[in-house]
Amino acid sequence: MEELYTLAREVGRGSYGVVFEGHMAKTGQRVAIKRLPCISPECIELYLQELWVMRATAKNNPNVIALHDCLLQTGSRTLEPLRSGRLPLDLVESALKGIVVCTESQTGQEDRTRSDTHLSRRKKNRTDLGGLFGSRTKSRLRTKSESDVFRCERQEITNSGLSRSKINERTHSEISKTPMRTNSGLSRLRKRPEAGLQGEEENRVPRRCCALWLVMEYCDGGDLNHYLLSRPPDSQRNNSVVQQLSSAIAFLHRLRIVHRDLKPDNVLVSLAPSGPLVKVADFGLSKMCVVGGLGARGDDSLTRQHFSSTCGSDFYMAPEVWGGLSYTAQADIFSLGVMFWAVLERITFLEEGSTEEQLGAYVCRGRWLMPLGEALWENPDLQVSVPMKARRAPPLPPPPGQALCTLLLDMLASDPDARPTAAQLECRVRVAMEEDAAQ
Structure with missing residues (x-):
């Protein structure tokens, strides 16, 4: 070359x-x-x-x-x-x-x-509610300690060509x-x-x-945060982003690749005449799985592969990851649900020391924001309200339709087995948008 x-x-x-x-x-x-x-x-x-x-x-x-x-x-x-x-x-x-x-x-x-x-x-990983309105306030967002950040990962089956050994992993x-x-x-x-x-x-x-x-x-459009938040809300654009992301994760899961760090920062945008083309990136924490033999494929086998290392970013981590339990590819579905909710309703937050908004859903605890996964880990019976009740000042897109709201609640279920698989999600996103458009 x-x-x-x-x-x-x-x-x-x-x-x-x-x-x-x-x-x-x-x-x-x-x-x-x-x-x-x-x-x-x-x-x-x-x-x-x-x-x-x-x-x-x-x-x-x-x-x-x-x-x-x-x-x-x-x-x-x-x-x-x-x-x-x-x-x-x-x-x-x-x-x-x-x-x-x-x-x-x-x-x-x-x-x-x-x-x-x-x-x-x-920074610490819990944000003051006042950040939603532009003020820079103290953050209570909890971050993992350095020992957790470099915690040793238990033996996980991969086909990356490396030994199946204990190797430290950054989050x-x-x-x-x-x-x-x-x-x-x-x-x-x-x-x-x-x-x-x-x-x-x-x-x-x-x-x-x-x-x-x-x-x-x-990708000339930057990351998903920058692309969407630098433009006025647009329902058609939001729906396109959601459909493309569901297609990307279905593709990865068919290849038995679990991303483990899905968030708007790790989604890039390429500008095209037909509209934005979103691309999932940053696979440093991902895993390629071998389940049920060399010929095994599909979401069913992938959901039987368990991981143990705590990976991801706080606002997008699934409850089982927050709790330090073993988890499966269904953790990706939860992270995607947080992103979809934030994209469709333009839900944002500010971290301490930053003036740039980030897309992400959460639960309000008084004047504090708690990552949704953490809240569901502490209370699996928590009732999540989609669309969000406390909303920011306009301009805002119209709330998602009933079919999409139902799908979001399924993606954000505290029980991983209650969430749709990636293949099911790709189909349900398309059907839900068609149903909401027909109403």
């Missing part, structure tokens, strides 16, 4: 890495390039999991982010393309041994400093969006030709694995 990628500007930075807007030098095609520094076995495990999932999804669904290329950085200006279907063995070794193999110390120290700074600025979102900043000058990432790489596979010498670079399709 001989083409060169040009980095134009930084568009996102988080606890795991940096995302750049870039271009293919030969074609000029705009792409998103994510640099993931290989500074710890825990980070490397998440990177490899994301790479494996994105390769599995390929470009088979328009509502899932597409991976164009993957490169392994082995020097300050040296990148090697990874052949399709292969994992970088040096990084696999690092993840399994629990130590980073031949990493570049200076680069690692710089990136670790950025990561620690980001983590130290994480933070991989890339948190920040205002775009332009780099001074343009950088070119040079890649070695493939000649000679096949011979190295047999007698591999430990090398410096500085970073993993993922080249993905570029």
